[in-house]
Each structure stands twice: as structure tokens, then as C-alpha cells.
Amino acid sequence: MDTPTLRGLYRDMWLIRAFEQGLEREFEQGNVPGMLHTGLGQEAVQAALAAHLEADDAFFPDHRCHGINALAQQRHAGDGERIMAELFGKATGVCSGKGGSLHSADPAVGNFGDNAVEGSYMATVLGVALAAKMRGEPKVACAIIGDGTVGRGEFHESLNMAAIWDLPVLYACVNNGYAISMPVGEGHASANIVDMARGYGFGCEQLDGNDVVEAHERVGAAVAHIRAGNGPRFLELKTWRWQGVFAGEFRPEAEVKYWREEHDPILMAADELQARGVSGDELEGIEAEMRELIEGWIDFAKASPAPDPAKATADVYVGWEVARR
Amino acid sequence: MTAETTTETAAPAPTASPASAEAPPKKPAKARKTSFTQALNGALDLAMERYPEMFLIGEDIAEMGGDFGVTRKLLAKYGPERVRDTPLSEAAIVGTCVGAAMVGMRPVAEIMFADFLGECYDQIVNNAAKVHYMFDGQFTAPLVIRTACGGGFGGGPHHSQSVEGWFLNVPGIVIAAPSNPADAKGLLLASIASDDPVLFLEHKALYRARGEVPEGWHTVELGKAAVARAGADVTVVASMRMVPMALAAAAAADDDGISTEVIDLRTVKPYDAETVLASARKTGRVVVANEAPRTGGLGAELSARIHEECFAELAGPVVRVDGLDTPIPFSVPLEQEILPGEDDIAAAIRAAYRGGAR
Ligand SMILES: Cc1ncc(C[n+]2csc(CCOP(=O)(O)OP(=O)(O)O)c2C)c(N)n1
Ligand SMILES: [Mg+2]
Numbered sequence: 194m195d196t197p198t199l200r201g202l203y204r205d206m207w208l209i210r211a212f213e214q215g216l217e218r219e220f221e222q223g224n225v226p227g228m229l230h231t232g233l234g235q236e237a238v239q240a241a242l243a244a245h246l247e248a249d250d251a252f253f254p255d256h257r258c259h260g261i262n263a264l265a266q267q268r269h270a271g272d273g274e275r276i277m278a279e280l281f282g283k284a285t286g287v288c289s290g291k292g293g294s295l296h297s298a299d300p301a302v303g304n305f306g307d308n309a310v311e312g313s314y315m316a317t318v319l320g321v322a323l324a325a326k327m328r329g330e331p332k333v334a335c336a337i338i339g340d341g342t343v344g345r346g347e348f349h350e351s352l353n354m355a356a357i358w359d360l361p362v363l364y365a366c367v368n369n370g371y372a373i374s375m376p377v378g379e380g381h382a383s384a385n386i387v388d389m390a391r392g393y394g395f396g397c398e399q400l401d402g403n404d405v406v407e408a409h410e411r412v413g414a415a416v417a418h419i420r421a422g423n424g425p426r427f428l429e430l431k432t433w434r435w436q437g438v439f440a441g442e443f444r445p446e447a448e449v450k451y452w453r454e455e456h457d458p459i460l461m462a463a464d465e466l467q468a469r470g471v472s473g474d475e476l477e478g479i480e481a482e483m484r485e486l487i488e489g490w491i492d493f494a495k496a497s498p499a500p501d502p503a504k505a506t507a508d509v510y511v512g513w514e515v516a517r518r
Numbered sequence: 519m520t521a522e523t524t525t526e527t528a529a530p531a532p533t534a535s536p537a538s539a540e541a542p543p544k545k546p547a548k549a550r551k552t553s554f555t556q557a558l559n560g561a562l563d564l565a566m567e568r569y570p571e572m573f574l575i576g577e578d579i580a581e582m583g584g585d586f587g588v589t590r591k592l593l594a595k596y597g598p599e600r601v602r603d604t605p606l607s608e609a610a611i612v613g614t615c616v617g618a619a620m621v622g623m624r625p626v627a628e629i630m631f632a633d634f635l636g637e638c639y640d641q642i643v644n645n646a647a648k649v650h651y652m653f654d655g656q657f658t659a660p661l662v663i664r665t666a667c668g669g670g671f672g673g674g675p676h677h678s679q680s681v682e683g684w685f686l687n688v689p690g691i692v693i694a695a696p697s698n699p700a701d702a703k704g705l706l707l708a709s710i711a712s713d714d715p716v717l718f719l720e721h722k723a724l725y726r727a728r729g730e731v732p733e734g735w736h737t738v739e740l741g742k743a744a745v746a747r748a749g750a751d752v753t754v755v756a757s758m759r760m761v762p763m764a765l766a767a768a769a770a771a772d773d774d775g776i777s778t779e780v781i782d783l784r785t786v787k788p789y790d791a792e793t794v795l796a797s798a799r800k801t802g803r804v805v806v807a808n809e810a811p812r813t814g815g816l817g818a819e820l821s822a823r824i825h826e827e828c829f830a831e832l833a834g835p836v837v838r839v840d841g842l843d844t845p846i847p848f849s850v851p852l853e854q855e856i857l858p859g860e861d862d863i864a865a866a867i868r869a870a871y872r873g874g875a876r
Contacts, residue, residue, distance in 0.1 A: 251621070288654040298653040305620065306653050310644050316613020317645055320625070324618045327573070327599060334617075350610035357605070508655040509689050511713040513741065513788055 194406050196469050202405045203462045203476070205243065206236035207483040208267070209260030210459060215487045216259065216280060224495065226282055227293055232257040233435035234403075237458035238367055240264065241408035241430075242337065245416040250303045251321045252335040253314035255367065257434065261337070262287075262297050262304055269302035274490035283497035290500045312342025315351040315364070322360035322425075333419045335363040341372025343386050352393040352427070359424040363415055364390070366427065367402065369434040374443060390427040402430030403458040406465065432458075547732035549700075554724045557699035557731045558588045558664075561706040562626065564735060566596050569624050572710065573600040575611055576628030585630045586666055586725050608637035615661040616645045619715070625661045626710060632667035632681040632719065639684070646715040647690030659715045662706070668721040668759055668809055669846045669857050678846040678853070680810035682757075682786050685717055686819060692716040692740055693787040697761035699729040701784055704738030712740055719786075721758040721809075743790035745797070749779035752870050753797040753804045754863060755820055757783040760807040760839075767863035776871045786816055791823060798824045802833040803870040807863050812840035834873035837866045 213231040220229045232239055235257060243264040246252050254261055259276060266287065267273030279286025279297045286292070287299040298306030305321065308314050318336040325332035342348060343366065355362045366386050370377055378384030387399040396418070400411050408430060415426040433452035437443055454460075463476050509515045552560070566572055574589055574596075580603040583590030593601040604611050608629055615625040629635055635642065642663065649657045669678030685691050692714050696702040702720070709716035746761055747768055756764040761782045768778035781797050783789050798804045804824055808817040821836040839858045847853055 288652065288656070291654050292652050296652045298656060300620075300656055305617075306649070306657075308645065310640055313613070313640055313645060314617075316610045316641060317617040317620070318613075319610060320614040320617020320619065320623070321621050322617070323614055324621045324623045327623075347609045347613065350605075350607035351613065353605065354607060354610045354614065504654075508651050510692070510788075511650065511658055512692075513714075515689065 194409065196466070196471065198409070199406065199462065199466060199469075200471065200479075202237075202240050202244065202409060203459070203466060204479050204483065205240040205264055206405065206459050206462065207480050208264060208486065209236040209239055211480075211483040211487040212259055212263050212277070212490075215484075215491050216277070219491060225280055229294065230256045231434075231436050232260045234452065234457070235367060235369060235432045235434055236260060237405035237408050237462070238365075238402040238430045238432050241405060241412045242335065242365055243268070244409055245413050246303055246333065246335060248301065248303050249330075250333045250335065251305045251318070252303055252337060253305050253318055254297070254307045255337045255339055256295055256307060256309065256311065257339075257367070258307065258337060259294065265302040265304050266299060270299070274493040275299075277487075277490040278494040278497050281494040281497070282499070283494055284500040285493070285497040289504055291504065312338050312345050312347060315342065315345070315347045318362055319351055319354050319358075319360060322355070322362045323358065325361055326358070331420050331422075333361055333363055333416050335365055337365045337367060339372065340366060340368040340370070340377045340386055341375065341380065343381055343389060344372075352390060355425040356393040356395055361419045361422070362425040363419055364425070364427045365412070366390075366429045367432060368429050369432050371444070374438050385429070387427065387429040390429070395425045395427065397427040397429070399429040399431065402432035403452075403456050403461060405458055405462050547734060547736060549730040549732050551728055552699050552731040554696075554699045554702050554720075554727045555587055557703040558706055558720065559590060559592070560731070561703040561710075562589060562592060563595070565626075565707060565710045566592065566600065568735075569710065571622060572624040572626060573602060573618075574626050574628070575602045575604060575614060577604055577606060577630055579603060579628050584628055586720070586722070588664070588720070589628065608634055609641050612638035612641035612646065612663060615663070616641060616649065616659055619659045619661040620649060620657045624710060627661065627663045629663055629665040631677050632665040633676045633679050635665060635681055635684065642685070642691065642715070642717070643688050647688050650714075651690055658713045660713045662709045662716045662718050664706075664718045664720060666722050667719045668723055669853060670723045670759070672848060672850045672853065673722070673846070674848040675845040680808075680841065682719060683810050683815040686787055686816060690715070691787065692785065693719065694740060694784070695719040695721075695757045695786045696784060697724065697746075697756075697758050697782050699727060699731045700736070701738050701744070701782070703731050704736050705740070705784060707735065708737040708740050711737065716740070719758060723759045727762070738784060741785045741788050741790055743784055743793040744782045745779065745793070746782040747778065747780040749777040749801070751777045751801055751803060752867050753779045753781060753801045754807055754867065755781045755783065755794055755797075755804065756807040757786055757816070758809070760809060760858070760863070763860040764807055764863050766860050767867055770864050771867045774868065776867060778867055789820075794820065795824065795827050798828045799831045802831055803873070804832070804836045805839060805863065805866040805870050806836060807839040807858065807866070809841050809857060811843045812838065813843050815840060834870065837870045839863050839866045
């Protein structure tokens with residue numbers, strides 16, 4: 194990977210980290226309604242995926258994908274602040290506040306929306322891919338799923354169908370070691386998710402999702418393979434989330450230390466950039482620039498109006514109006 | 519052919535032909551006597567011709583033509599890309615439909631038996647019914663899920679259920695429920711043309727019903743009930759198999775000097791409250807007939823609504839005819855204990871006429 198590409202990914206990762214940290218702060222202050230799942234610690238996975246998905250592609254983000262949503266929104270539409278506004282439930286959000294953190298979508302940038310019934314879009318993505326295949330479009334349809342969703346029946350129904358129909362689907366499984374409190378090796382027949390996918394007969398790879406160089410390269414290869422009409426791919430991206438469970442941290446201290454200090458995706462990329470001669474000042478400048486950008490987005494979200502109450506009953510049906518109280 | 523295929527021949531013929539009781543269309547289209555199954559098949563064929571973005575998907579629908587023969591011969595005409603067999607993967611079938619519909623396709627799925635909808639309930643309830651709303655109108659889900667429902671043929675607990683109640687409480691979904699071949703065709707074409715997701719209920723006992731079916735592109739507007747039979751004294755609100763039963767019961771009530779109006783809902787969600795309430799106000803005596811279990815079902819909703827909005831005009835309480843609150847047993851005499859029949863509707867008409875509960 195050349196240095197400008199790595200520098201760009203570093204910047205993207207900082208955009209995500211600044212986004213999530215700013216959001217966390219606002220959430221704690223009571224400015225963000227609902228529940229909050231952040232992608233802190235998983236920035237390399239998201240930056241690598243975002244880098245290869247075009248506006249004409251389709252991705253279904255998971256509940257930790259504010260970052261990829263924001264990157265896609267910023268890159269393809271120039272208005273990443275609308276992802277922040279959506280999380281604040283505001284009229285300027287990408288879904289006018291009707292979706293929130295777990296249901297942000299904008300098809301214009303390829304974002305087909307999260308589904309808080311975790312992993313349901315493992316099946317939905319098949320339809321997007323099938324349509325693309327029937328129409329001869331070079332689209333890649335990507336489902337970003339957590340390790341926890343591998344326990345669902347739809348995982349198996351969907352991988353099977355992707356295989357028998359040879360669909361242009363990328364399953365990107367973010368294995369961060371746990372589903373809430375359930376360690377991946379206890380919840381599944383194998384702690385290596387890739388073992389569970391392999392039986393479906395298409396290319397499956399496991400990779401270090403915190404090494405942005407490796408992740409970017411292998412996601413790129415998988416996307417190119419799918420786009421060229423060669424059928425589905427499955428990637429298991431191994432990572433770790435900073436967020437524990439509601440009551441706090443439950444994971445072993447050594448594990449926390451390893452992932453947060455020795456194997457943090459941003460620190461790893463910074464080391465690599467410095468080894469290539471990029472100065473510490475420049476790296477700090479990127480961080481500061483991203484934090485400033487995100488503070489602007491937060492200000493925008495806070496200053497935005499609440500949705501028009503009439504929105505509450507709009508768009509239940511295309512063909513019928515639902516009566517207001 | 520699977521063992522399940524034989525259920526078609528085992529299904530009893532309806533007791534009356536509701537099509538013949540309907541007022542003739544304003545501009546009489548050419549009509550042909552056709553079975554319910556053929557009417558559906560013809561509708562799918564016409565729609566496949568009209569909509570290149572449409573495809574059929576389901577288990578054994580291609581070469582075999584579906585468990586009830588509704589998709590027969592369509593594979594030969596449209597090919598395996600558009601008439602797509604699947605493994606036993608109900609969630610993936612409906613998921614595929616939702617995703618394809620989100621990018622402008624018009625998929626029509628067949629779920630072999632309505633009892634299997636539990637397998638794809640999440641896809642229907644949380645995806646098909648919600649993508650339009652939760653993503654602020656940016657997506658639509660113009661898909662149809664056809665499925666065979668209802669009892670009366672010894673299908674047992676997992677092949678006999680009436681499922682409309684499972685979905686009545688789901689905003690965003692449309693439920694079409696024809697009672698005769700003409701409406702089967704008209705509602706199916708309207709469902710395919712609709713940009714809302716439609717659960718299309720095909721009562722198994724009706725598949726062999728025959729009736730006049732208009733040729734060519736014939737649609738029945740979704741959300742509009744039909745007055746299947748006009749009357750002055752008692753209103754029966756029914757759908758699917760309850761309609762021919764209600765018509766037969768109404769004919770029997772004529773002999774007692776009771777003039778009975780039968781409303782065929784045709785779409786059970788969103789249902790045509792205007793037509794139902796107008797008839798209730800006119801007759802002041804109402805029976806709601808429904809095959810599904812009583813508690814929390816369509817009959818409960820209709821009864822509540824009629825009482826709420828027409829209380830002062832009613833001569834007595836609404837009388838409900840429903841299935842009992844049990845699973846459907848296999849043995850036919852046991853099943854008959856559970857499911858409502860023509861006699862139950864006839865008794866309810868007399869009870870309503872007398873002004874009260876049965
Ligand atoms: C179908 C479903 N079951 C359970 C939940 C509750 N839930 C929310 S997040 C979560 C864990 C998901 O774990 P994983 O997929 O590994 O994602 P992670 O949070 O670790 O990123 C669970 C069980 C849900 N939202 N959907
Ligand atoms: Mg996890």
C-alpha cells in the first residue's frame with residue numbers, strides 16, 4: 194500500500210473514532226436518545242470496507258457501523274453530518290429521525306440500512322444481489338454482520354442461497370470476540386467463524402481486522418472478485434470492541450490491554466506511517482482536523498429541528514394514509 | 519408429486535359460487551368459467567408478461583408448478599431466472615424478496631403453507647412491513663407473498679391454520695383474501711401492481727371453486743369490500759371460505775323471512791370500514807364470520823369497531839362466528855368441532871335477527 198492511501202485510511206479511522214467518542218460524550222450528557230453501540234476499536238474494519246464500496250454498491254451496516262455510514266455519506270454525498278443528525282433524532286437526519294442509530298439508510302450512497310433484529314439482512318442482501326445479477330449490473334451487495342449473528346438460522350439459509358445462485362454478495366463478519374457477554378467460542382461450534390462458512394463452498398478468509406493495510410488489501414481483492422462476476426465471498430475480520438456490556442468491563446485485563454494498547458488499529462497505522470517518515474505532527478494534525486469536523490457535525494445535529502410530528506404517521510403504506518390521533 | 523400435493527384433490531368444493539351472486543361489472547368484460555387455481559395462474563402469467571421486473575420464487579414452484587398447481591407451466595414460458603425454485607429456506611425466500619423489492623424488482627413468493635410463515639415472520643414483520651417507514655420513504659417493498667391457508671380437509675395442526683390474525687397487528691402489511699376465482703385474479707393483479715407488501719391468502723378449500731372470471735387485465739382494488747349479496751335485515755361480514763358459507767346460510771335464512779346482506783371483505787388489512795359500517799348502520803344487526811380462533815382475531819377487531827362506531831344504530835350486539843381457541847386437530851370430526859360451518863353462520867343470523875347473542 195502506498196503512503197497516501199495509508200494516510201487516507203488513517204484519516205478515515207480518525208473520523209470514525211472522533212465520531213464515536215463525540216457521540217459517546219453526547220449520549221452520556223443525555224443528548225442522544227435510545228441505545229448506543231459504538232464501533233470504537235473496530236475502525237480499521239469499517240475504513241477498509243468503506244474504501245471499496247461505491248455509491249452504486251449496496252451495504253447493510255450493523256449496529257456498530259456509524260463510522261462506515263458516516264464515511265459513505267461524507268464521501269458520496271458530502272453530508273456526513275446527516276448521519277450524526279439521525280442519531281440525535283432530528284429532521285435533518287438521513288431518515289428524518291425515523292431510523293436512528295440502528296436504522297440509518299441512504300440508498301444514494303449505497304447504505305441500505307441497519308436492522309436491529311441482528312443479522313436479518315443476511316437474507317435481504319440476497320435480493321439486492323439477485324436483482325443486480327438478473328440485470329447484469331456490476332454491483333457488490335455487502336452484509337456487515339457480527340459474530341453473534343452466525344448463530345441465526347438465516348446465516349445458513351443465506352450463505353447456502355448465495356452459493357447455489359452464485360450471487361455477488363460479500364459477507365463481512367466482524368468477529369470482535371463476543372456477542373454481548375457470550376464468547377464466540379462458547380456460542381458457536383468454532384471460535385473461527387470462517388470454519389462455519391466454509392461448507393458453503395465459496396471463498397472464505399479470516400484476517401486481522403485491526404491491521405488496516407491487510408484489511409484494505411483483502412477486502413479489495415474480495416470486492417474485485419465479486420464485481421467481476423465470480424460469485425460470493427466471506428470474510429471474517431477479527432477485531433475487538435472497546436465497549437463492554439451495560440454493567441462495564443467483563444473481559445480479562447490482559448485481553449483488554451492487548452487490544453487497546455498493543456493491537457489498536459489507529460496506533461498500528463500510526464506506527465507504520467511514522468516508519469515511512471510521516472511526522473508525529475502531521476498525524477496529530479489529522480486527529481485534530483477530524484475532531485473539529487465531528488464537533489461541527491454535533492453542533493449541526495444539536496441545532497437541527499425535531500421532525501414534523503406529521504412524519505410519525507407518514508409512509509406506513511404507499512397506497513394508504515394512516516389516521517393521526 | 520409430494521404427499522402434500524394430494525391435499526388439493528382432498529379439498530372440499532365450496533358450498534356456493536359467490537361470483538354468481540355478485541353484481542355484474544359495469545362494462546361486462548369477456549368472462550370464462552375458471553377455477554380459483556387457474557384464475558391465479560392466469561393472473562401470474564399476465565403480470566409476468568407486463569412486468570419484466572417481476573419474478574416468482576418458492577419451493578417446488580418451477581418444474582412442479584407449486585404444491586397446488588398455481589404456478590404450473592410458467593417455468594416453460596418464463597425460464598428458471600424468473601421462476602425460481604428454492605430449498606426449504608422461508609426466511610431467505612422472503613429476505614430475497616425484500617432486498618430485490620428495495621431495488622425495484624417486483625417479486626412474488628410462494629410459501630407453500632401459511633403455517634410456515636413463522637419461519638419468515640421476522641422478514642415480513644420487521645423488514646417487508648417496515649423498510650418504507652423506518653427509512654423515511656427511501657425504499658418501497660412491492661412484493662407479494664402468496665400462501666395456502668385454512669382448514670377443513672384433515673390437514674392437522676401444521677397445515678390448516680388461518681393466519682390473518684398473526685399479521686393484523688402489523689402496520690405496513692396488506693392482507694388480501696379472495697373468496698372466489700374472479701377476485702382471486704383481480705386481487706392478485708392488484709397486489710402485484712401495488713407498491714406495498716401484500717400477504718396474499720389462498721384458502722385451500724377454494725382452490726377448486728369455479729366461477730366466471732373476466733379475461734385480460736382485471737383488477738380488484740385493494741382495501742375495497744364487495745357486497746356479495748344485498749339484504750335488509752342482517753349483515754354478515756366474511757372473507758375467504760366464510761363467504762360461500764355465508765351466502766348459503768343467507769339463502770337458507772330467506773326461508774325464515776330474514777333478508778341477509780353478505781359483505782366480502784376481500785382485503786382484510788387495511789379493511790374497508792366504510793362499507794362494513796354502512797351495512798351495519800343499514801341493517802342494525804351484524805354477524806362477523808371468521809375461520810381463525812376467536813380471541814384477538816379479525817372478528818374481534820370488526821366487532822369492536824362496529825360497536826364503537828354504530829352503537830346507537832344497532833338492534834343488538836354483534837354476533838361472532840369463529841374457530842374455537844384451539845389448534846386444529848387432525849381427525850375430521852374433531853376438526854369440525856373447531857371450525858365454524860354454514861350451520862353456525864345460519865344460527866348466528868337467526869340470533870342476530872332476534873337481537874342478541876346466540
Ligand atoms: C435477532 C436478535 N437477537 C438478539 C438481539 C439482542 N442483541 C443486540 S446486540 C447482540 C449481540 C450481537 O453480537 P455480535 O453480532 O457479535 O455484535 P457485537 O455487538 O459484538 O458487535 C444481541 C444479542 C438482537 N438485537 N437481535
Ligand atoms: Mg461480537
